[in-house]
Amino acid sequence: MNPVHVQQIECLLTLADELHFGRTAERLGCSQSRVSQLVAALERRLGVRLVDRTSRRVALTRFGGQFVDEVRPAYETLTAVIAGAHERARRAALRELRVGFHGSVYEEVTEAFRRLRAEHEVGIALSEIPLGSPFSAVLGGELDAVIVELPMREPRLTVGYRFPPQDRLLAVASWHPLARADTAPVEALADLDLLHPTGDAPDYWRAARVPSATPAGAPIRSTTGISTVQEGLALVAAGEHALLVCRPLADRATRGDVRYLPVAGLGEASQLGLVWRTDRAVPALRALAALLDEEFAGAPAPARASG
Template structure:
């Protein structure tokens, strides 16, 4: 099995759409379809069920997707680590969702920088899906937020747990309440919940605005186009024109530090030790 073929298959399996996968890979759709078909013939199994309306994974395809992600992540990480080995100072790549870690991120970076053998930390700030750099080998460690970010297949340690708030335009009647329930927020006809892209980059169906980052989200809320339920560490309470109201029955959000289970890096272990000691 060639790495290129595996990368092609993973793209299709994540997008569940040959056109989007081809666009993501920067190639035409016909050679992508032929490459996946060759891979199926070589393995002797059907990886994808194709109809005129949808593409879905078979059981064999789901197994290869999980294994393929790990293989591609290991290859990318090996290439990056080999280049870093030629430098005089170790580097750790930390992925995080831009604006989502609140005060925790600067506190963690300051505390780790004070360690005598601290590595240089390169920040990889993502608009969404901060777990993806861990899966494809671009990052060594990430700050993730359950239940929003998937952590299956990753090693994690809990850093903090907090409640959630509805973020509303300051002028909205609901913003004057001391607390609300999820049903109050989801039933607002004038402020449908914002929609974030899924693992394959596609947005779920719904009337809410499509958003990719917190700056865009907060502006749309201030303009009265959408709303969201999120933890206080997202920083909405500091934005003029927005109001935050506790959602008493929303599930708590847990911030975790996460890393690939195959990592044996002492630098990573030292970083995790500092993070869990905050």
């Protein structure tokens, strides 16, 4: 027994709409002879003529008209089911990047994420990573990329995008003597106990976060570690410690018990990077880097990222 193919049904329904073999062939993207073959095959399967065709006109037979009326709802239901299944499959196959970050993610970054999904059909799964472990998750494959402070000197990693440099500010308790000034001299860091990130970060990265000495050579104490920025700010507010942070974080982490001061003579800017494993530089990561570049190219100075 020869089965009825969906293509034969589709052809007959289109012919019933057009009543013209040429226009039917054009709609279906095939030849007129193929239309004739499909209709003839369906007629053989049903054992009855469905279409009357003369040199002047094309018309459905009485049986053909009845069959079209009966089969069209079932065909439309079938095509709707197939379209729905295809859309679910497309959504299930949506690519997703796993991206880690420190502190907060700000407007330009989230806009790049939105555009990545809209323009490239790539989603983002965000994870906050420990402050002192900037590279472990991406090296281990748990994350596809991280947005973290530079420098980065790991041979297996690539900086795919460098964010605009930002000033580093000193966070002190609002009642601290330094808080009364507009700026803090860099040599005053020797009188403070600076918080440092705890974790498995390489030594060069730790040294960039907390200098070991002032430019004049006075040692800088750092007796306490923190795993998150919010933990650090809470300790700063308690008054026994200070913390160096990037300006974007200070702009958003405002609180009445903490004051942020520029450090005159510090000479080091803070810069974030989008970092990924060199052997996993998929097109979606490069697309994200390009979108970040576009977003920050139009951002007002100082540009904002995450801190």
